[in-house]
Amino acid sequence: MNPKQPRRPWPYTAAMAMMLVMQLCVPAFATAIRQVGMDEMLRRSQLVFEGVVTGRRVLTTAGGRPYTEVTFRIVDIIKGRWAKDSIRLSFLGGDLPGKSLRLRDMVYPELGEHGVYFVESTEKRLINPLYGWSQGRFLVARDGNGHERVETADGQQVTALHFGDGNDTERLSRGVAKGVRVKRQALGGEAMFLSDFKAQLRRQAGGREP
Amino acid sequence: MKARLAAALILAMTLSPPSPVSAYRFSGYKWPRAEATFYYDIIDVEGNGRSPGGISWNEAFREAMDRWTNHTGFVFDAIEGIRPDPCKDDERNTAAFRRDDCGFEFGSATLAVTYSIFSRGVLQETDIVFNANEEWDVYDGPLRRVNDFRRVAVHELGHAIGLDHEDGVISIMSSLIGDLTVPQRDDILGVQALYEGEIDAPDPCDITPLPLNTRIENQLTLSDDCRRADIATTADGSDDSLVDLYELDMPVGGLLVVRMRSEVLDAYLEVRDEAGKTVIAYDDDSGAGVNAFLTVRLEKGRYRVVANTAFPWADEGDYTLEALLQFEGEAPSRVNEDNSITLDAVEYAGRYYRATLIPFTPATGAEGRYWRLAGASLLSPQPDALIPGALVAPDSLDLIFNPIPALGRRYDAILQRYDDPAFPQGWIWRLKSATPRP
Numbered sequence: 001m002n003p004k005q006p007r008r009p010w011p012y013t014a015a016m017a018m019m020l021v022m023q024l025c026v027p028a029f030a031t032a033i034r035q036v037g038m039d040e041m042l043r044r045s046q047l048v049f050e051g052v053v054t055g056r057r058v059l060t061t062a063g064g065r066p067y068t069e070v071t072f073r074i075v076d077i078i079k080g081r082w083a084k085d086s087i088r089l090s091f092l093g094g095d096l097p098g099k100s101l102r103l104r105d106m107v108y109p110e111l112g113e114h115g116v117y118f119v120e121s122t123e124k125r126l127i128n129p130l131y132g133w134s135q136g137r138f139l140v141a142r143d144g145n146g147h148e149r150v151e152t153a154d155g156q157q158v159t160a161l162h163f164g165d166g167n168d169t170e171r172l173s174r175g176v177a178k179g180v181r182v183k184r185q186a187l188g189g190e191a192m193f194l195s196d197f198k199a200q201l202r203r204q205a206g207g208r209e210p
Numbered sequence: 211m212k213a214r215l216a217a218a219l220i221l222a223m224t225l226s227p228p229s230p231v232s233a234y235r236f237s238g239y240k241w242p243r244a245e246a247t248f249y250y251d252i253i254d255v256e257g258n259g260r261s262p263g264g265i266s267w268n269e270a271f272r273e274a275m276d277r278w279t280n281h282t283g284f285v286f287d288a289i290e291g292i293r294p295d296p297c298k299d300d301e302r303n304t305a306a307f308r309r310d311d312c313g314f315e316f317g318s319a320t321l322a323v324t325y326s327i328f329s330r331g332v333l334q335e336t337d338i339v340f341n342a343n344e345e346w347d348v349y350d351g352p353l354r355r356v357n358d359f360r361r362v363a364v365h366e367l368g369h370a371i372g373l374d375h376e377d378g379v380i381s382i383m384s385s386l387i388g389d390l391t392v393p394q395r396d397d398i399l400g401v402q403a404l405y406e407g408e409i410d411a412p413d414p415c416d417i418t419p420l421p422l423n424t425r426i427e428n429q430l431t432l433s434d435d436c437r438r439a440d441i442a443t444t445a446d447g448s449d450d451s452l453v454d455l456y457e458l459d460m461p462v463g464g465l466l467v468v469r470m471r472s473e474v475l476d477a478y479l480e481v482r483d484e485a486g487k488t489v490i491a492y493d494d495d496s497g498a499g500v501n502a503f504l505t506v507r508l509e510k511g512r513y514r515v516v517a518n519t520a521f522p523w524a525d526e527g528d529y530t531l532e533a534l535l536q537f538e539g540e541a542p543s544r545v546n547e548d549n550s551i552t553l554d555a556v557e558y559a560g561r562y563y564r565a566t567l568i569p570f571t572p573a574t575g576a577e578g579r580y581w582r583l584a585g586a587s588l589l590s591p592q593p594d595a596l597i598p599g600a601l602v603a604p605d606s607l608d609l610i611f612n613p614i615p616a617l618g619r620r621y622d623a624i625l626q627r628y629d630d631p632a633f634p635q636g637w638i639w640r641l642k643s644a645t646p647r648p
Contacts, residue, residue, distance in 0.1 A: 033321065034319040
């Protein structure tokens, strides 16, 4: 036991308890990304789509800084409009011969990655085009029965989506948007089916289910 | 409410990070040497050089750098007054507020970004860009709605050194911000490992001699920059409150009384071994109110006394500290031939009294040796500073002698307050311990 866990007068114990409770819902550094709610993320993303990464290359800005252009084949548009069957999104940073630029917590989707992506803007060039960085990136994986289920970007099962949780700008992102219920396990029976996930997003976005 | 909070506390502690192991992570690149220079002149987009709270952005950033330099030995140099363009790869590290990021917009959720430009694992430049579209200030304590510039800067500078996120132990490099504001033990070990052989972590803590029987007036202040994390025997949570360290020489073995009093701090005391690695005794609130008061029997030798606060969120303020090992005081106590005790001066609640104790026998026939207060009078005038022959412990009301002459020897003795049901108004003590001085 550490000695500095002394008997404390009640107000201090209460304060300590409250501080510890606050630590349960602690904010986080990403690079420093605000945690966003599912409501906000869905409402403010111009385009939400299911897609597969088909290309990735590193280019440079006019100032010579590397950025990574990722090409997605669009499988299904859940919200928004996009006339083509593919989309190119630019993520700042990348590796060039003899020079690399990294941004903390920037993840560049890998070739072949299958996911659901929330694109903040199809017109503006953002550091990370996905809303809330990793919060706007969901992965699709097949379970043992071949069913497509949904994980967060860091591999946690998405068990439910809640849209009434609001936003809390005092917290920073831990990679998962507020309102996404997760269970940290190998992909199993509790993760949402991709079809249910998309249907719920569509209902919330006010669109029609296909 | 109490039960709920207690349950929450238990739950919180259950879910706390696991106990300490070194678990630092590297990002895969580092500086050629354990040093980096930042060039900056930070103003927000309205042209203000100061935060809403009045602290200059430059000062806050410099403090963030100093926290790494002072705790880890990785040297951040600051060259202020120069404002390099963070969009240019000019091998000049900088920090700045910007509304966009070199042609890329921040987006709705990005507060700050850190770029690391490197080649073959060797860093060439790091820039930290704060999103000027967001609200920023500089403050300590729990996070508020507005972002804390300095706290984010400390964390980002850890990345600039070459550390990656670490969530397994208490660390400023945790992806959880929490209330940490300085590098922790794991961060220090991480920097040492990353720049192995190149740096020695400095000791940020000055150690001040603590003379016996003298009241020291001091203050815990941010400028001291010595924190609990620097002296942690184990990684004890996220407590990085300020500490002052003292070195105490015990010329003989005996009963030492240490007390720390403050009107603004929740005083917290520790007595450690000479190396400061082992806590021998500690106290939080045994003094009056939330003051600290401890007694500990020590052998002849050197010890370390830690003056700290039990309430890390209010850790600045004045205090007094005393270590009492009285020898023959100016107003000693003595045991008389009839076993009565004369106290030329006893200190109780900050005032000095002359008192006499006489032997007492409890009606219950309880075993032990007892005395009751036969008379006491306030010394007049009250001395400004006196080494009394005895002290009444503020909370327990134990009577402490260190020492008292008796039977030709000198004893460190403690009389424990005793409540006799047949004598409810009486001040009665029972001999708890008496140890002869060498």
